[in-house]
Amino acid sequence: MTSSTFPPHSSVFKTHIRVVAALTIREMTTRYGRKIGGYFWAILDPVAFIGLMSIVFSSVSHTPPIGRSFMLFYATGYLSFWIYRTLAEQTSTAVKFNKSLLTYPVVTPYDAVLARAALQIVTQFIVCTIIFGGMAFFITPFPSIDFANLMGATIVATGLGFGIGLLNTTLFNLSGLYERIFTIANRPLFLISGVFFLPDSIPTPYRDYLLWNPIVHIIGWFRRAFYPAYRAAYVDETWLISLAFGSTLAGLVLLKIFGTRLRESE
Amino acid sequence: MIHLDRVSKSFKHKGHRKYIVENVSFSIPRGRSLGLLGRNGAGKSTLLRMIAGIAYPDSGKVIRQARVSWPLGFAGSLHGALTGEQNVRFIARIYNQPTEALVAYVEEFAELGRAFRMPVSTYSSGMRARLAFGVSMSVKFDYYLIDEITAVGDTNFKNKCKDVFHNKLADSDIIMVSHSVKTIREYCQAGVVLENGKLTYFENIEEAIAVHENNMKS
Numbered sequence: 196m197t198s199s200t201f202p203p204h205s206s207v208f209k210t211h212i213r214v215v216a217a218l219t220i221r222e223m224t225t226r227y228g229r230k231i232g233g234y235f236w237a238i239l240d241p242v243a244f245i246g247l248m249s250i251v252f253s254s255v256s257h258t259p260p261i262g263r264s265f266m267l268f269y270a271t272g273y274l275s276f277w278i279y280r281t282l283a284e285q286t287s288t289a290v291k292f293n294k295s296l297l298t299y300p301v302v303t304p305y306d307a308v309l310a311r312a313a314l315q316i317v318t319q320f321i322v323c324t325i326i327f328g329g330m331a332f333f334i335t336p337f338p339s340i341d342f343a344n345l346m347g348a349t350i351v352a353t354g355l356g357f358g359i360g361l362l363n364t365t366l367f368n369l370s371g372l373y374e375r376i377f378t379i380a381n382r383p384l385f386l387i388s389g390v391f392f393l394p395d396s397i398p399t400p401y402r403d404y405l406l407w408n409p410i411v412h413i414i415g416w417f418r419r420a421f422y423p424a425y426r427a428a429y430v431d432e433t434w435l436i437s438l439a440f441g442s443t444l445a446g447l448v449l450l451k452i453f454g455t456r457l458r459e460s461e
Numbered sequence: 462m463i464h465l466d467r468v469s470k471s472f473k474h475k476g477h478r479k480y481i482v483e484n485v486s487f488s489i490p491r492g493r494s495l496g497l498l499g500r501n502g503a504g505k506s507t508l509l510r511m512i513a514g515i516a517y518p519d520s521g522k523v524i525r526q527a528r529v530s531w532p533l534g535f536a537g538s539l540h541g542a543l544t545g546e547q548n549v550r551f552i553a554r555i556y557n558q559p560t561e562a563l564v565a566y567v568e569e570f571a572e573l574g575r576a577f578r579m580p581v582s583t584y585s586s587g588m589r590a591r592l593a594f595g596v597s598m599s600v601k602f603d604y605y606l607i608d609e610i611t612a613v614g615d616t617n618f619k620n621k622c623k624d625v626f627h628n629k630l631a632d633s634d635i636i637m638v639s640h641s642v643k644t645i646r647e648y649c650q651a652g653v654v655l656e657n658g659k660l661t662y663f664e665n666i667e668e669a670i671a672v673h674e675n676n677m678k679s
Contacts, residue, residue, distance in 0.1 A: 210555075210557075213554060213555060213557060214554075214555050216554065217551050217554035217555045220550075220551075220554070221540065221543065221547070221551050224543065224547055225540075225542040225543060293540075295537055295538055295539060295540050295541070296538070296540055296551070297515065298515060298531050298532065298537070298538035299515075299531045299538060299552070299555060300513050300514040300515050300529070300531055301555050301556065302555060455517040458515055458516075458517075459515075459516055459517070
């Protein structure tokens, strides 16, 4: 079950780079190009959300669970959650939304997935830089950021988002039932991931149940970078890294096995 | 040259297995355009997609030692959310062609006017086909795979296509699936008849057509 193309071997890698670049441009023109303001909206979306949450919660409560700034508390919680969820969503639908372009033999499902993930990762980087850069103006004194923890948490959130998205690329195609169950099961994820609260404030045994959710760990790790006094001892780094690697690897294997099916299914 | 090496491909139809091709070995020679004939549902389009490399054999392999186009036809390789121009740019990029030259050529060739800069989802099937043909013919392939070109439009445009194939692309070959015997005659010199999982090659397209029409009667 193999097929070879012409010219063989030598330029295969170059072709992939060219195709991924072309797909990235195509994603930019349709995802951000049609709306007024284009790319601006991708950035405004999380900014508006964090702003709104800060206003709502600061009016019902005096201080956030840690620190003094509501804005910083929700920004750290929401952005790490958003990195994972948006990347997972974007990656899982990449093949579906580029279906017609898979008619070109040089375009493979891998290219579609890679292009979309790459664009999303760049967008996330810009969004995070703008949000934290902007907050540094409003919040005084702005805490000194621990970059090792920030990098660690961001890489794990990105890896897990990409891995889950990659897995779902194939799994959604194999089973419509699974897709519905996954979507429904993930709906409350936002509420139970610790965007609004700290797991430290939840009584046992509920706290232990909550810690089965890897996003709780990601958010805890992310907050550690901004709150020097917050240790977040519950964060299991090894488990998160294994999950990110494991899901990406499993996703790649599934795509290798079912990639042909993805392309052939109408 | 394109070579099919012991290729099998089947699908399940109402509980039992139906073969499109069963253990078929066949070399598609250069220098002659080939018409694929077979009854409805015999799997002509799937065979063409396997030759292109976007459908895969269950066993055996397809060896391509030539530049083979994507299958052109109304199945639609164009992305609906992109404009005609953006689609052309995409194709230029993935096939490593000079973008601006390709855009200029296709804009003139496809005769879409202002629609060239509107989303393809607003196009009629004839407009899509004109765009798809315009682009594919401006990228140099050894084999052009064509799946039903009946939707391509008026006589004027058909003549334009034929002109390009006969002059500019004189050293390229066509592999074509069509329900129209007339179209096949116009473009193809040799023929292949697909029947019950077997491929039969005829050097003369008229022979292939005769066998095919005989198959259809029985």
